[in-house]
Amino acid sequence: MEVLLATRPARRRRRFTFGIVLALTALAAPAGANAAVMTFGSPLAVPATLNTSDNLAYAGFDVPVPPTPEYPNGLVHTTHFGADAALWNVNVAAGSAASPSTGQAVEVRVEGCAERAPGGPAPLREIHLQDISPLPGGGARVNLSSQPFPLPVCGENGASGSTVTAYRPVNLCVAAGDYVALNDEGGFVPYFYKSGVPYRVIGARQGSVLDSFIRNNGVGNGAVMSSSDSGPSDGFASNVNEEVMLQVTLATGPDATHVCPGGSAGAPPVLSPISVRPQTDGVNRSRATSVAIYCRPAAGCRGVATLTAIGKSARARAKRASVIGSASFNLRGNKTGHVPIRVSSQLVGLLRKQRGGVPVTLTAAAAGATVSQTIVLRIF
Secondary structure, three states: OOOHHHHHHOOOOOOOOOOOOOEOOOOOOOOOOOOOOOEOOOOOOOOOOOHHHHHHOOEEEEEEEOOOOOOOOOOEEEEEOOEEEEEEEEEEEOOOOOOOOOOOEEEEEOOOOOOOOOOOOOOOOEEEEEEEEOOOOEEEEEEEOOOOOOOOEEOOOOOOOOOOOEEEEOOOOOOOOOOEEEEEOOOOOOOOOEEEEEOOOOOEEEEEEEEEEEEOOOOOOOOOEEEOOOOOEEEEEEEEEEEEEEEEEEEEEEHHHOOOOOOOOOOOOOOOOOOOOOOEEEEEOOEEEEEEEOOOOOEEEEEEEEEEEEEOOOHHHHHOOOOOEEEEEEEEEEEEEEEEEOOHHHHHHHHHHHOOEEEEEEEEEEEOOOEEEEEEEEEE
């Protein structure tokens, strides 16, 4: 671990449930434009100059501590509990805070860094990205959380409130009208991070509004972050003229994974409910043959099988192709069934002349699908 976590009672690390999520951080933005890809959220037009410890709308409280030169009266004012927090824009001065469509958040860019306390341990800099749905009376419900990602630490490797880091949660599905939230784990450490780690990820932006919710183990998947659940040091708060510096690239349709609603990328092929393989079948003295057809649906397949003569050329097929036999069938599911078909006397005459067999077309139609295959019939 990168930090010694809080010694507060009942504080424990939260576990998130992931779908099929892969970790990938600090990647470049997707190249090229595509009609199925769009952005929403903060335009990242200003640097992140505000942080989560000092600039959220919580009144805070005084905590008694042993008197020290820094706190001679024995009181430390804490703006809020340094617990798990979620931040999301409900209005941005330019653009849309909510997702304009249903799809996949393929990339999320966050501007800012985690501040280190002077003389203190390294800050907990782990964040998650979340799909959340607005509640009718205000606030939001958490639907899905990504795997953890690291924020850069302010002052290290040139990181500052103007540093933009791109994260790519592979299957963060987002519905139209949802928000994407930035979630942190608080990082409370007595004296050093008494209101949690100051995540400098907020910009001062006239006309923007970000909402926040702080609760120990209270912002994970399924959490209800209601606007009516508010207090001086945790719960819901609305932060006017502030904007969490977070921008989302949303992919839809063929650019979004098939795991997300409306996405189709990477989808397995759609298998036909029926299939016919090349085969050689015999015709008996009663002019009957039996052709093999595979039925995939468990409910079975009802349909019609047709045998058609094949001409020597495309032109000949158009003029001379004719049905030489057909039959209805009712096959069991997940099995290959055999369908008896009585063929024409003309075909039998041809078969007697061509002992090596005659190619014909077998067409099977069932369960909304039609498949054709060339098979060989011969006299057995």
